Amino acid sequence: xxxxxxxxxxxxxxxxxxxxxxxxxxATIRGSGLGPKAEHHLPxxxxxxxxxxxxxxxxxxxxxxxxxxxxxxxxxLPFPDRSFDAVLSTxxxxxxxxxxxxxxxxxxxxxxxxxxxxxxxxxxxVIEVFAVLHRRRPGSPDLTRSVAxxxxxxxxxxxxxxxxxxxxxxxxxxxxxxxxxxSETFLRSFGPAAPDPADTSGTATVLRAGLLHxxxxxxxxxxxxxxxxxxxxxxxxTPLP
Numbered sequence: 001x002x003x004x005x006x007x008x009x010x011x012x013x014x015x016x017x018x019x020x021x022x023x024x025x026x027a028t029i030r031g032s033g034l035g036p037k038a039e040h041h042l043p044x045x046x047x048x049x050x051x052x053x054x055x056x057x058x059x060x061x062x063x064x065x066x067x068x069x070x071x072x073x074x075x076x077l078p079f080p081d082r083s084f085d086a087v088l089s090t091x092x093x094x095x096x097x098x099x100x101x102x103x104x105x106x107x108x109x110x111x112x113x114x115x116x117x118x119x120x121x122x123x124x125x126v127i128e129v130f131a132v133l134h135r136r137r138p139g140s141p142d143l144t145r146s147v148a149x150x151x152x153x154x155x156x157x158x159x160x161x162x163x164x165x166x167x168x169x170x171x172x173x174x175x176x177x178x179x180x181x182x183s184e185t186f187l188r189s190f191g192p193a194a195p196d197p198a199d200t201s202g203t204a205t206v207l208r209a210g211l212l213h214x215x216x217x218x219x220x221x222x223x224x225x226x227x228x229x230x231x232x233x234x235x236x237x238t239p240l241p
Contacts, residue, residue, distance in 0.1 A: 045084075047072035075101045082111045091232070094120045099149040103159040107239050116160075116237040120150045122169065125231035126218040129186070132210035136203060156235045167235040173227040179219045182228060183211045 046060075046069045060067035072078050074093040087110050096102040106116050121127040123144075130143035150156055153167035176182040187208060218229045 045070060047074070047077070049073055075105060077105045077109050079109045081108050083109045085111055085114045087114070087116045089117075090119045091121060094118070094150045095143065095146045099146070099159055106237075107160065107163065110239055112239070112241055114239070116163075116239070118150070118156065118233070118235040118237070119170075120156070120233045120235070121147050122151045122231040122233050123147050125171075126215060126228060127230075128217070129211055129214045132207070132214050136207040136210050151233055153233065153235070156233065156237070160237050160239075162240050164238045164240065165235055166238075167233060169231065170234045171229050171231045173222075173229050175222055175225060175227045177225045179216050179226055179228065180212060182226075183208065183215050186215075187211060 046067050048069065048071060057069045059065075060069065070078075074089070074096045075098050087106050089106070093102050093106065110116055127144075127147055130147065133140055134142045134144065148155070150159065153165065156167055157165045174182065176185075215228055219226050220229070
């Protein structure tokens with residue numbers, strides 16, 4: 001989340017009146033660290049539900065970003081009303097259990113004239129891997145519900161009824177040496193995916209096969225390697241007075 005020192009010159013992509021742009025990295029409420037480097041070096045505060053958001057702190061220090069990393073829950077933000085000019089969630093707040101409560105909190109802490117920017121995974125895309133995790137990992141959360149709750153323009157509009165919502169379908173292509181290599185990286189790096197080292201039941205083998213199949217559905221050749229398409233929804237929300 002950012003407190004803006006003044007107008008930003010970069011034009012905004014919006015169908016409404018021009019307002020200061022929000023770029024990835026300008027403001028953060030997310031569970032996986034920081035987004036790409038902020039272009040305007042605005043003072044920022046990032047929240048993570050984990051008690052030790054060390055990844056965010058290391059990244060901000062390495063990239064010399066003015067980011068303070070704290071602990072917080074998107075469903076109950078520890079800030080007064082109208083505290084921030086810009087609020088950003090990149091594949092983070094969408095995973096909160098109560099989507100309605102989260103949306104109300106994002107609006108509450110955003111100042112009049114400010115903006116809320118969301119990047120949420122889209123249903124039917126590569127995030128079918130969440131369904132694989134839920135099927136293959138007994139007791140794991142069903143993350144597909146989060147995608148269904150906020151992955152389309154209609155769903156976001158329903159979550160923010162007293163706001164103007166500008167939404168667009170986007171994608172990025174993740175390039176890697178092979179689909180198998182990325183599946184292994186995902187398995188090691190994504191917390192809910194990591195198998196228990198002590199598990200000898202064969203769950204890890206089945207999980208690997210499922211992830212490889214899911215990623216493979218969205219993989220295309222790219223020179224000596226491959227590219228894996230990740231579809232998401234970009235939504236810019238302007239709360240109405």
